[in-house]
Amino acid sequence: MKRRKKSSRRTTVTIRHVAEQSGVSLMTVSRVLNESPNVAEATRVRVQKVIAQLGFVPHRAARSLRARRSWWIALLFQGAARELRGDPSYVVELQAGVIERCVENGYHAAVERLDASTPIAATQLRELVQQLAPDGVVLAPPLSSSEELLALLRALHVPFARVAPRSTDGDEPVVFIDDRAASRQMTEHLLSLGHRRIGFVQGPMQRSYSVRRMAGYRAALRAWKVREEPALIVPGDFTFEGGRMAAAQLLGGGMPPPTAIFASNDESAAGCLADAHQRGLRVPRDLSIAGFDDTYVATMLYPPLTTMSQSIREMGRMATDQVLQLIKGTTPSQAIRIEHRLVERQSTAAPAVAAVAAQEKSAQQVP
Amino acid sequence: MSGKQAPRRATIVDVAKLAGLSIKTVSRVTNNEPNVRPAMRQRVLDAIAVLGYRPMQSARGLAARRSQLMALVYDIPNGNYLIRIQNGARQCCKEHGMQLLLHPCDHRSPLLAAELVKLASHLRLEGLVLAPPISLDDAVIAALENAHIPVALLAAVRTDRGTCAVRMDDEHGAKLLVEHIIGLGHRHIGFVRGHPDYESSRARLTAFRRAMKRAGLEVPEGSVIDGDFSFESGQRAAAALLDRDTPPTAIIACYDNTAAGVIAVAHDRGMAVPDELAVGAFGDTPLASMTWPPLTSVRQPLDDMAYAGTRLLIAHVRGERRVHPPSSLEFRLVVRESTVAAEAGA
Numbered sequence: 001m002k003r004r005k006k007s008s009r010r011t012t013v014t015i016r017h018v019a020e021q022s023g024v025s026l027m028t029v030s031r032v033l034n035e036s037p038n039v040a041e042a043t044r045v046r047v048q049k050v051i052a053q054l055g056f057v058p059h060r061a062a063r064s065l066r067a068r069r070s071w072w073i074a075l076l077f078q079g080a081a082r083e084l085r086g087d088p089s090y091v092v093e094l095q096a097g098v099i100e101r102c103v104e105n106g107y108h109a110a111v112e113r114l115d116a117s118t119p120i121a122a123t124q125l126r127e128l129v130q131q132l133a134p135d136g137v138v139l140a141p142p143l144s145s146s147e148e149l150l151a152l153l154r155a156l157h158v159p160f161a162r163v164a165p166r167s168t169d170g171d172e173p174v175v176f177i178d179d180r181a182a183s184r185q186m187t188e189h190l191l192s193l194g195h196r197r198i199g200f201v202q203g204p205m206q207r208s209y210s211v212r213r214m215a216g217y218r219a220a221l222r223a224w225k226v227r228e229e230p231a232l233i234v235p236g237d238f239t240f241e242g243g244r245m246a247a248a249q250l251l252g253g254g255m256p257p258p259t260a261i262f263a264s265n266d267e268s269a270a271g272c273l274a275d276a277h278q279r280g281l282r283v284p285r286d287l288s289i290a291g292f293d294d295t296y297v298a299t300m301l302y303p304p305l306t307t308m309s310q311s312i313r314e315m316g317r318m319a320t321d322q323v324l325q326l327i328k329g330t331t332p333s334q335a336i337r338i339e340h341r342l343v344e345r346q347s348t349a350a351p352a353v354a355a356v357a358a359q360e361k362s363a364q365q366v367p
Numbered sequence: 368m369s370g371k372q373a374p375r376r377a378t379i380v381d382v383a384k385l386a387g388l389s390i391k392t393v394s395r396v397t398n399n400e401p402n403v404r405p406a407m408r409q410r411v412l413d414a415i416a417v418l419g420y421r422p423m424q425s426a427r428g429l430a431a432r433r434s435q436l437m438a439l440v441y442d443i444p445n446g447n448y449l450i451r452i453q454n455g456a457r458q459c460c461k462e463h464g465m466q467l468l469l470h471p472c473d474h475r476s477p478l479l480a481a482e483l484v485k486l487a488s489h490l491r492l493e494g495l496v497l498a499p500p501i502s503l504d505d506a507v508i509a510a511l512e513n514a515h516i517p518v519a520l521l522a523a524v525r526t527d528r529g530t531c532a533v534r535m536d537d538e539h540g541a542k543l544l545v546e547h548i549i550g551l552g553h554r555h556i557g558f559v560r561g562h563p564d565y566e567s568s569r570a571r572l573t574a575f576r577r578a579m580k581r582a583g584l585e586v587p588e589g590s591v592i593d594g595d596f597s598f599e600s601g602q603r604a605a606a607a608l609l610d611r612d613t614p615p616t617a618i619i620a621c622y623d624n625t626a627a628g629v630i631a632v633a634h635d636r637g638m639a640v641p642d643e644l645a646v647g648a649f650g651d652t653p654l655a656s657m658t659w660p661p662l663t664s665v666r667q668p669l670d671d672m673a674y675a676g677t678r679l680l681i682a683h684v685r686g687e688r689r690v691h692p693p694s695s696l697e698f699r700l701v702v703r704e705s706t707v708a709a710e711a712g713a
Contacts, residue, residue, distance in 0.1 A: 027513075027514065030488055030514070030515075031515055038515070071490070072468060089446055091446075091450055092446030092449060092450060093446075095469070096471075099469060099471055103471075108438075108468045108469070108470070108490065109468065109469055110466060110467060110468050110469060111453065111457070111469060112457075113457075126412070126416075130397065130412075130415055130420070131397055132435075132466050155416070156416075240653070240656060240657050267653075267657070270657040271657075273659065274657070274659050274661075277659040277660075278659075296446060296654075297653070297654050297657055299598065300598045300624060300627040300628070300631075300654060300658070301627075301657065301658065301659075302627075302630060302631050302634045302658070302659060303634075
């Protein structure tokens with residue numbers, strides 16, 4: 001806002017001056033500028049002369065020429081250009097935070113998808129930057145960990161901020177949550193309810209935050225001196241189907257079933273819930289299920305899901321602030337950690353007495 | 368007009384010199400125009416990289432009289448709907464060398480028209496893609512037309528010539544679902560309306576009433592309940608419907624979230640879905656496959672519609688020969704276990 005005021009000082013020639021001087025309406029000047037039809041040739045010539053005399057430059061161009069800015073920021077997500085599924089709530093929340101801050105600061109935002117797994121991602125990013133000159137870039141994970149893309153942005157002198165990258169080190173700003181601590185807290189929530197056999201559904205392990213979430217689960221077990229059982233840790237891929245298969249492995253695999261399942265994200269947890277329903281298990285009476293992320297589905301599942309809330313929107317806001325500060329030439333905080341919060345809903349409870357008895361019995365069987 | 372050149376900043380002249388090519392060629396490459404040999408293109412890109420040259424969007428706009436920028440204007444609280452609209456519009460922009468900016472707004476703001484006119488002129492946008500319900504606001508559309516700002520209207524009601532308007536035949540989509548449920552033998556069917564600001568809400572209710580009438584079934588007073596696409600409105604409506612003297616054996620909800628609310632109430636009351644209560648919905652969002660049981664839902668062609676509208680707009684602003692709107696945007700009924708029980712042993 002400050003900047004806007006500056007650029008509209010009295011000395012600046014505005015479209016209003018052009019209109020007054022040439023004796024036409026603002027709309028007509030605007031039409032001439034935009035080369036719209038429906039302007040009489042004589043009027044067009046007159047307005048163009050006045051524009052030249054007064055040295056009037058249209059607003060956006062004026063701002064850009066003076067400040068060398070294009071007034072928009074690109075938010076980059078992983079994915080093919082036309083991805084229909086994926087994790088819409090993450091995208092929606094992050095972009096909402098970015099747009100909010102952009103609007104407050106007189107900027108605009110565009111959302112682009114890049115597939116970092118393809119060799120042309122760098123070329124695509126180079127084209128985007130060179131042709132459309134965004135003033136800054138916010139990178140969502142896993143793009144925020146792509147050394148190739150980061151190196152390219154450095155070389156092109158484009159300010160950027162990273163959201164939840166593999167490593168929070170480096171000079172460039174980063175926004176993240178403590179996945180390990182959050183995951184440990186959720187596991188301890190289940191332990192404190194009395195669960196001792198807790199299944200864990202992994203995320204895709206090439207993602208650094210999946211690794212950190214599993215580390216948190218293991219740390220909690222260690223802290224509570226509960227022996228880790230490898231069979232209770234099953235692979236997942238952050239999808240509903242993956243969660244369903246993971247639950248099938250935990251509940252139908254022939255071993256004594258867990259009394260609780262902690263899934264690495266809400267979609268996987270929804271899959272676990274579906275599998276439990278199908279087996280006729282009642283959640284949370286027969287089985288507790290917890291998720292991670294607190295996405296929009298968490299409140300609409302039955303029963304509503306206990307999960308770990310991380311404000312993705314806040315991450316978007318903070319990362320945008322960092323980029324805007326870089327654009328202004330000030331130094332933002334290098335690393336901003338966003339708070340997480342356990343949201344207890346109806347999918348977790350103390351294990352039923354019968355389940356505990358069975359659990360203890362099976363624990364005795366395991367030497 | 369762009370008179371002065373910034374000191375110390377690489378210009379297109381520098382790029383042309385270093386590449387040993389004409390300014391025109393450099394400009395062709397940065398404008399992504401065809402007819403540049405790959406080798407030359409690479410030389411230009413290399414020179415650009417060496418000099419750290421960044422063409423200014425506005426400077427290019429002044430030179431080419433085209434900003435290659437469009438904006439998607441929306442007031443869509445629902446993330447899944449928004450993402451699919453965005454995907455279609457962005458994909459089309461990408462394929463045609465345009466950049467899509469996002470402009471969320473308040474569709475009830477009395478200053479919306481002024482805001483959009485200002486947006487378009489400040490950023491020299493080539494056009495605006497309006498999502499519903501803004502695409503239904505005649506005053507806003509008229510103001511933009513008066514200001515000679517090209518617009519595309521998504522999920523429009525009006526499809527007069529001269530406007531890049533795309534319709535979705537919501538009534539047809541709704542008919543698929545209602546007939547499916549009637550076909551399963553249900554006679555008492557409850558209906559939860561969508562948000563009143565959306566044309567699709569009206570179209571779905573119309574389709575419901577018509578299909579019921581065709582099947583010779585009654586829609587008694589109190590079996591159509593107001594809703595607003597939310598989960599909570601589904602819970603409220605389900606409670607009201609199931610407390611009736613003759614409760615429905617099936618409920619159609621105007622959105623997946625609302626249907627999830629209906630299912631939650633059924634679970635709370637110990638009713639088996641679909642045996643004691645069938646539930647159908649619209650949206651086919653990711654939630655539809657995550658509820659228990661998974662939801663039978665109608666998939667709207669949102670991405671296709673946004674793509675088609677954006678395509679018409681690009682053709683319009685570029686003066687291309689008329690591109691015909693797609694003759695049909697296909698709705699699809701995705702049948703899941705909330706209306707038809709999975710076969711035993713399956």
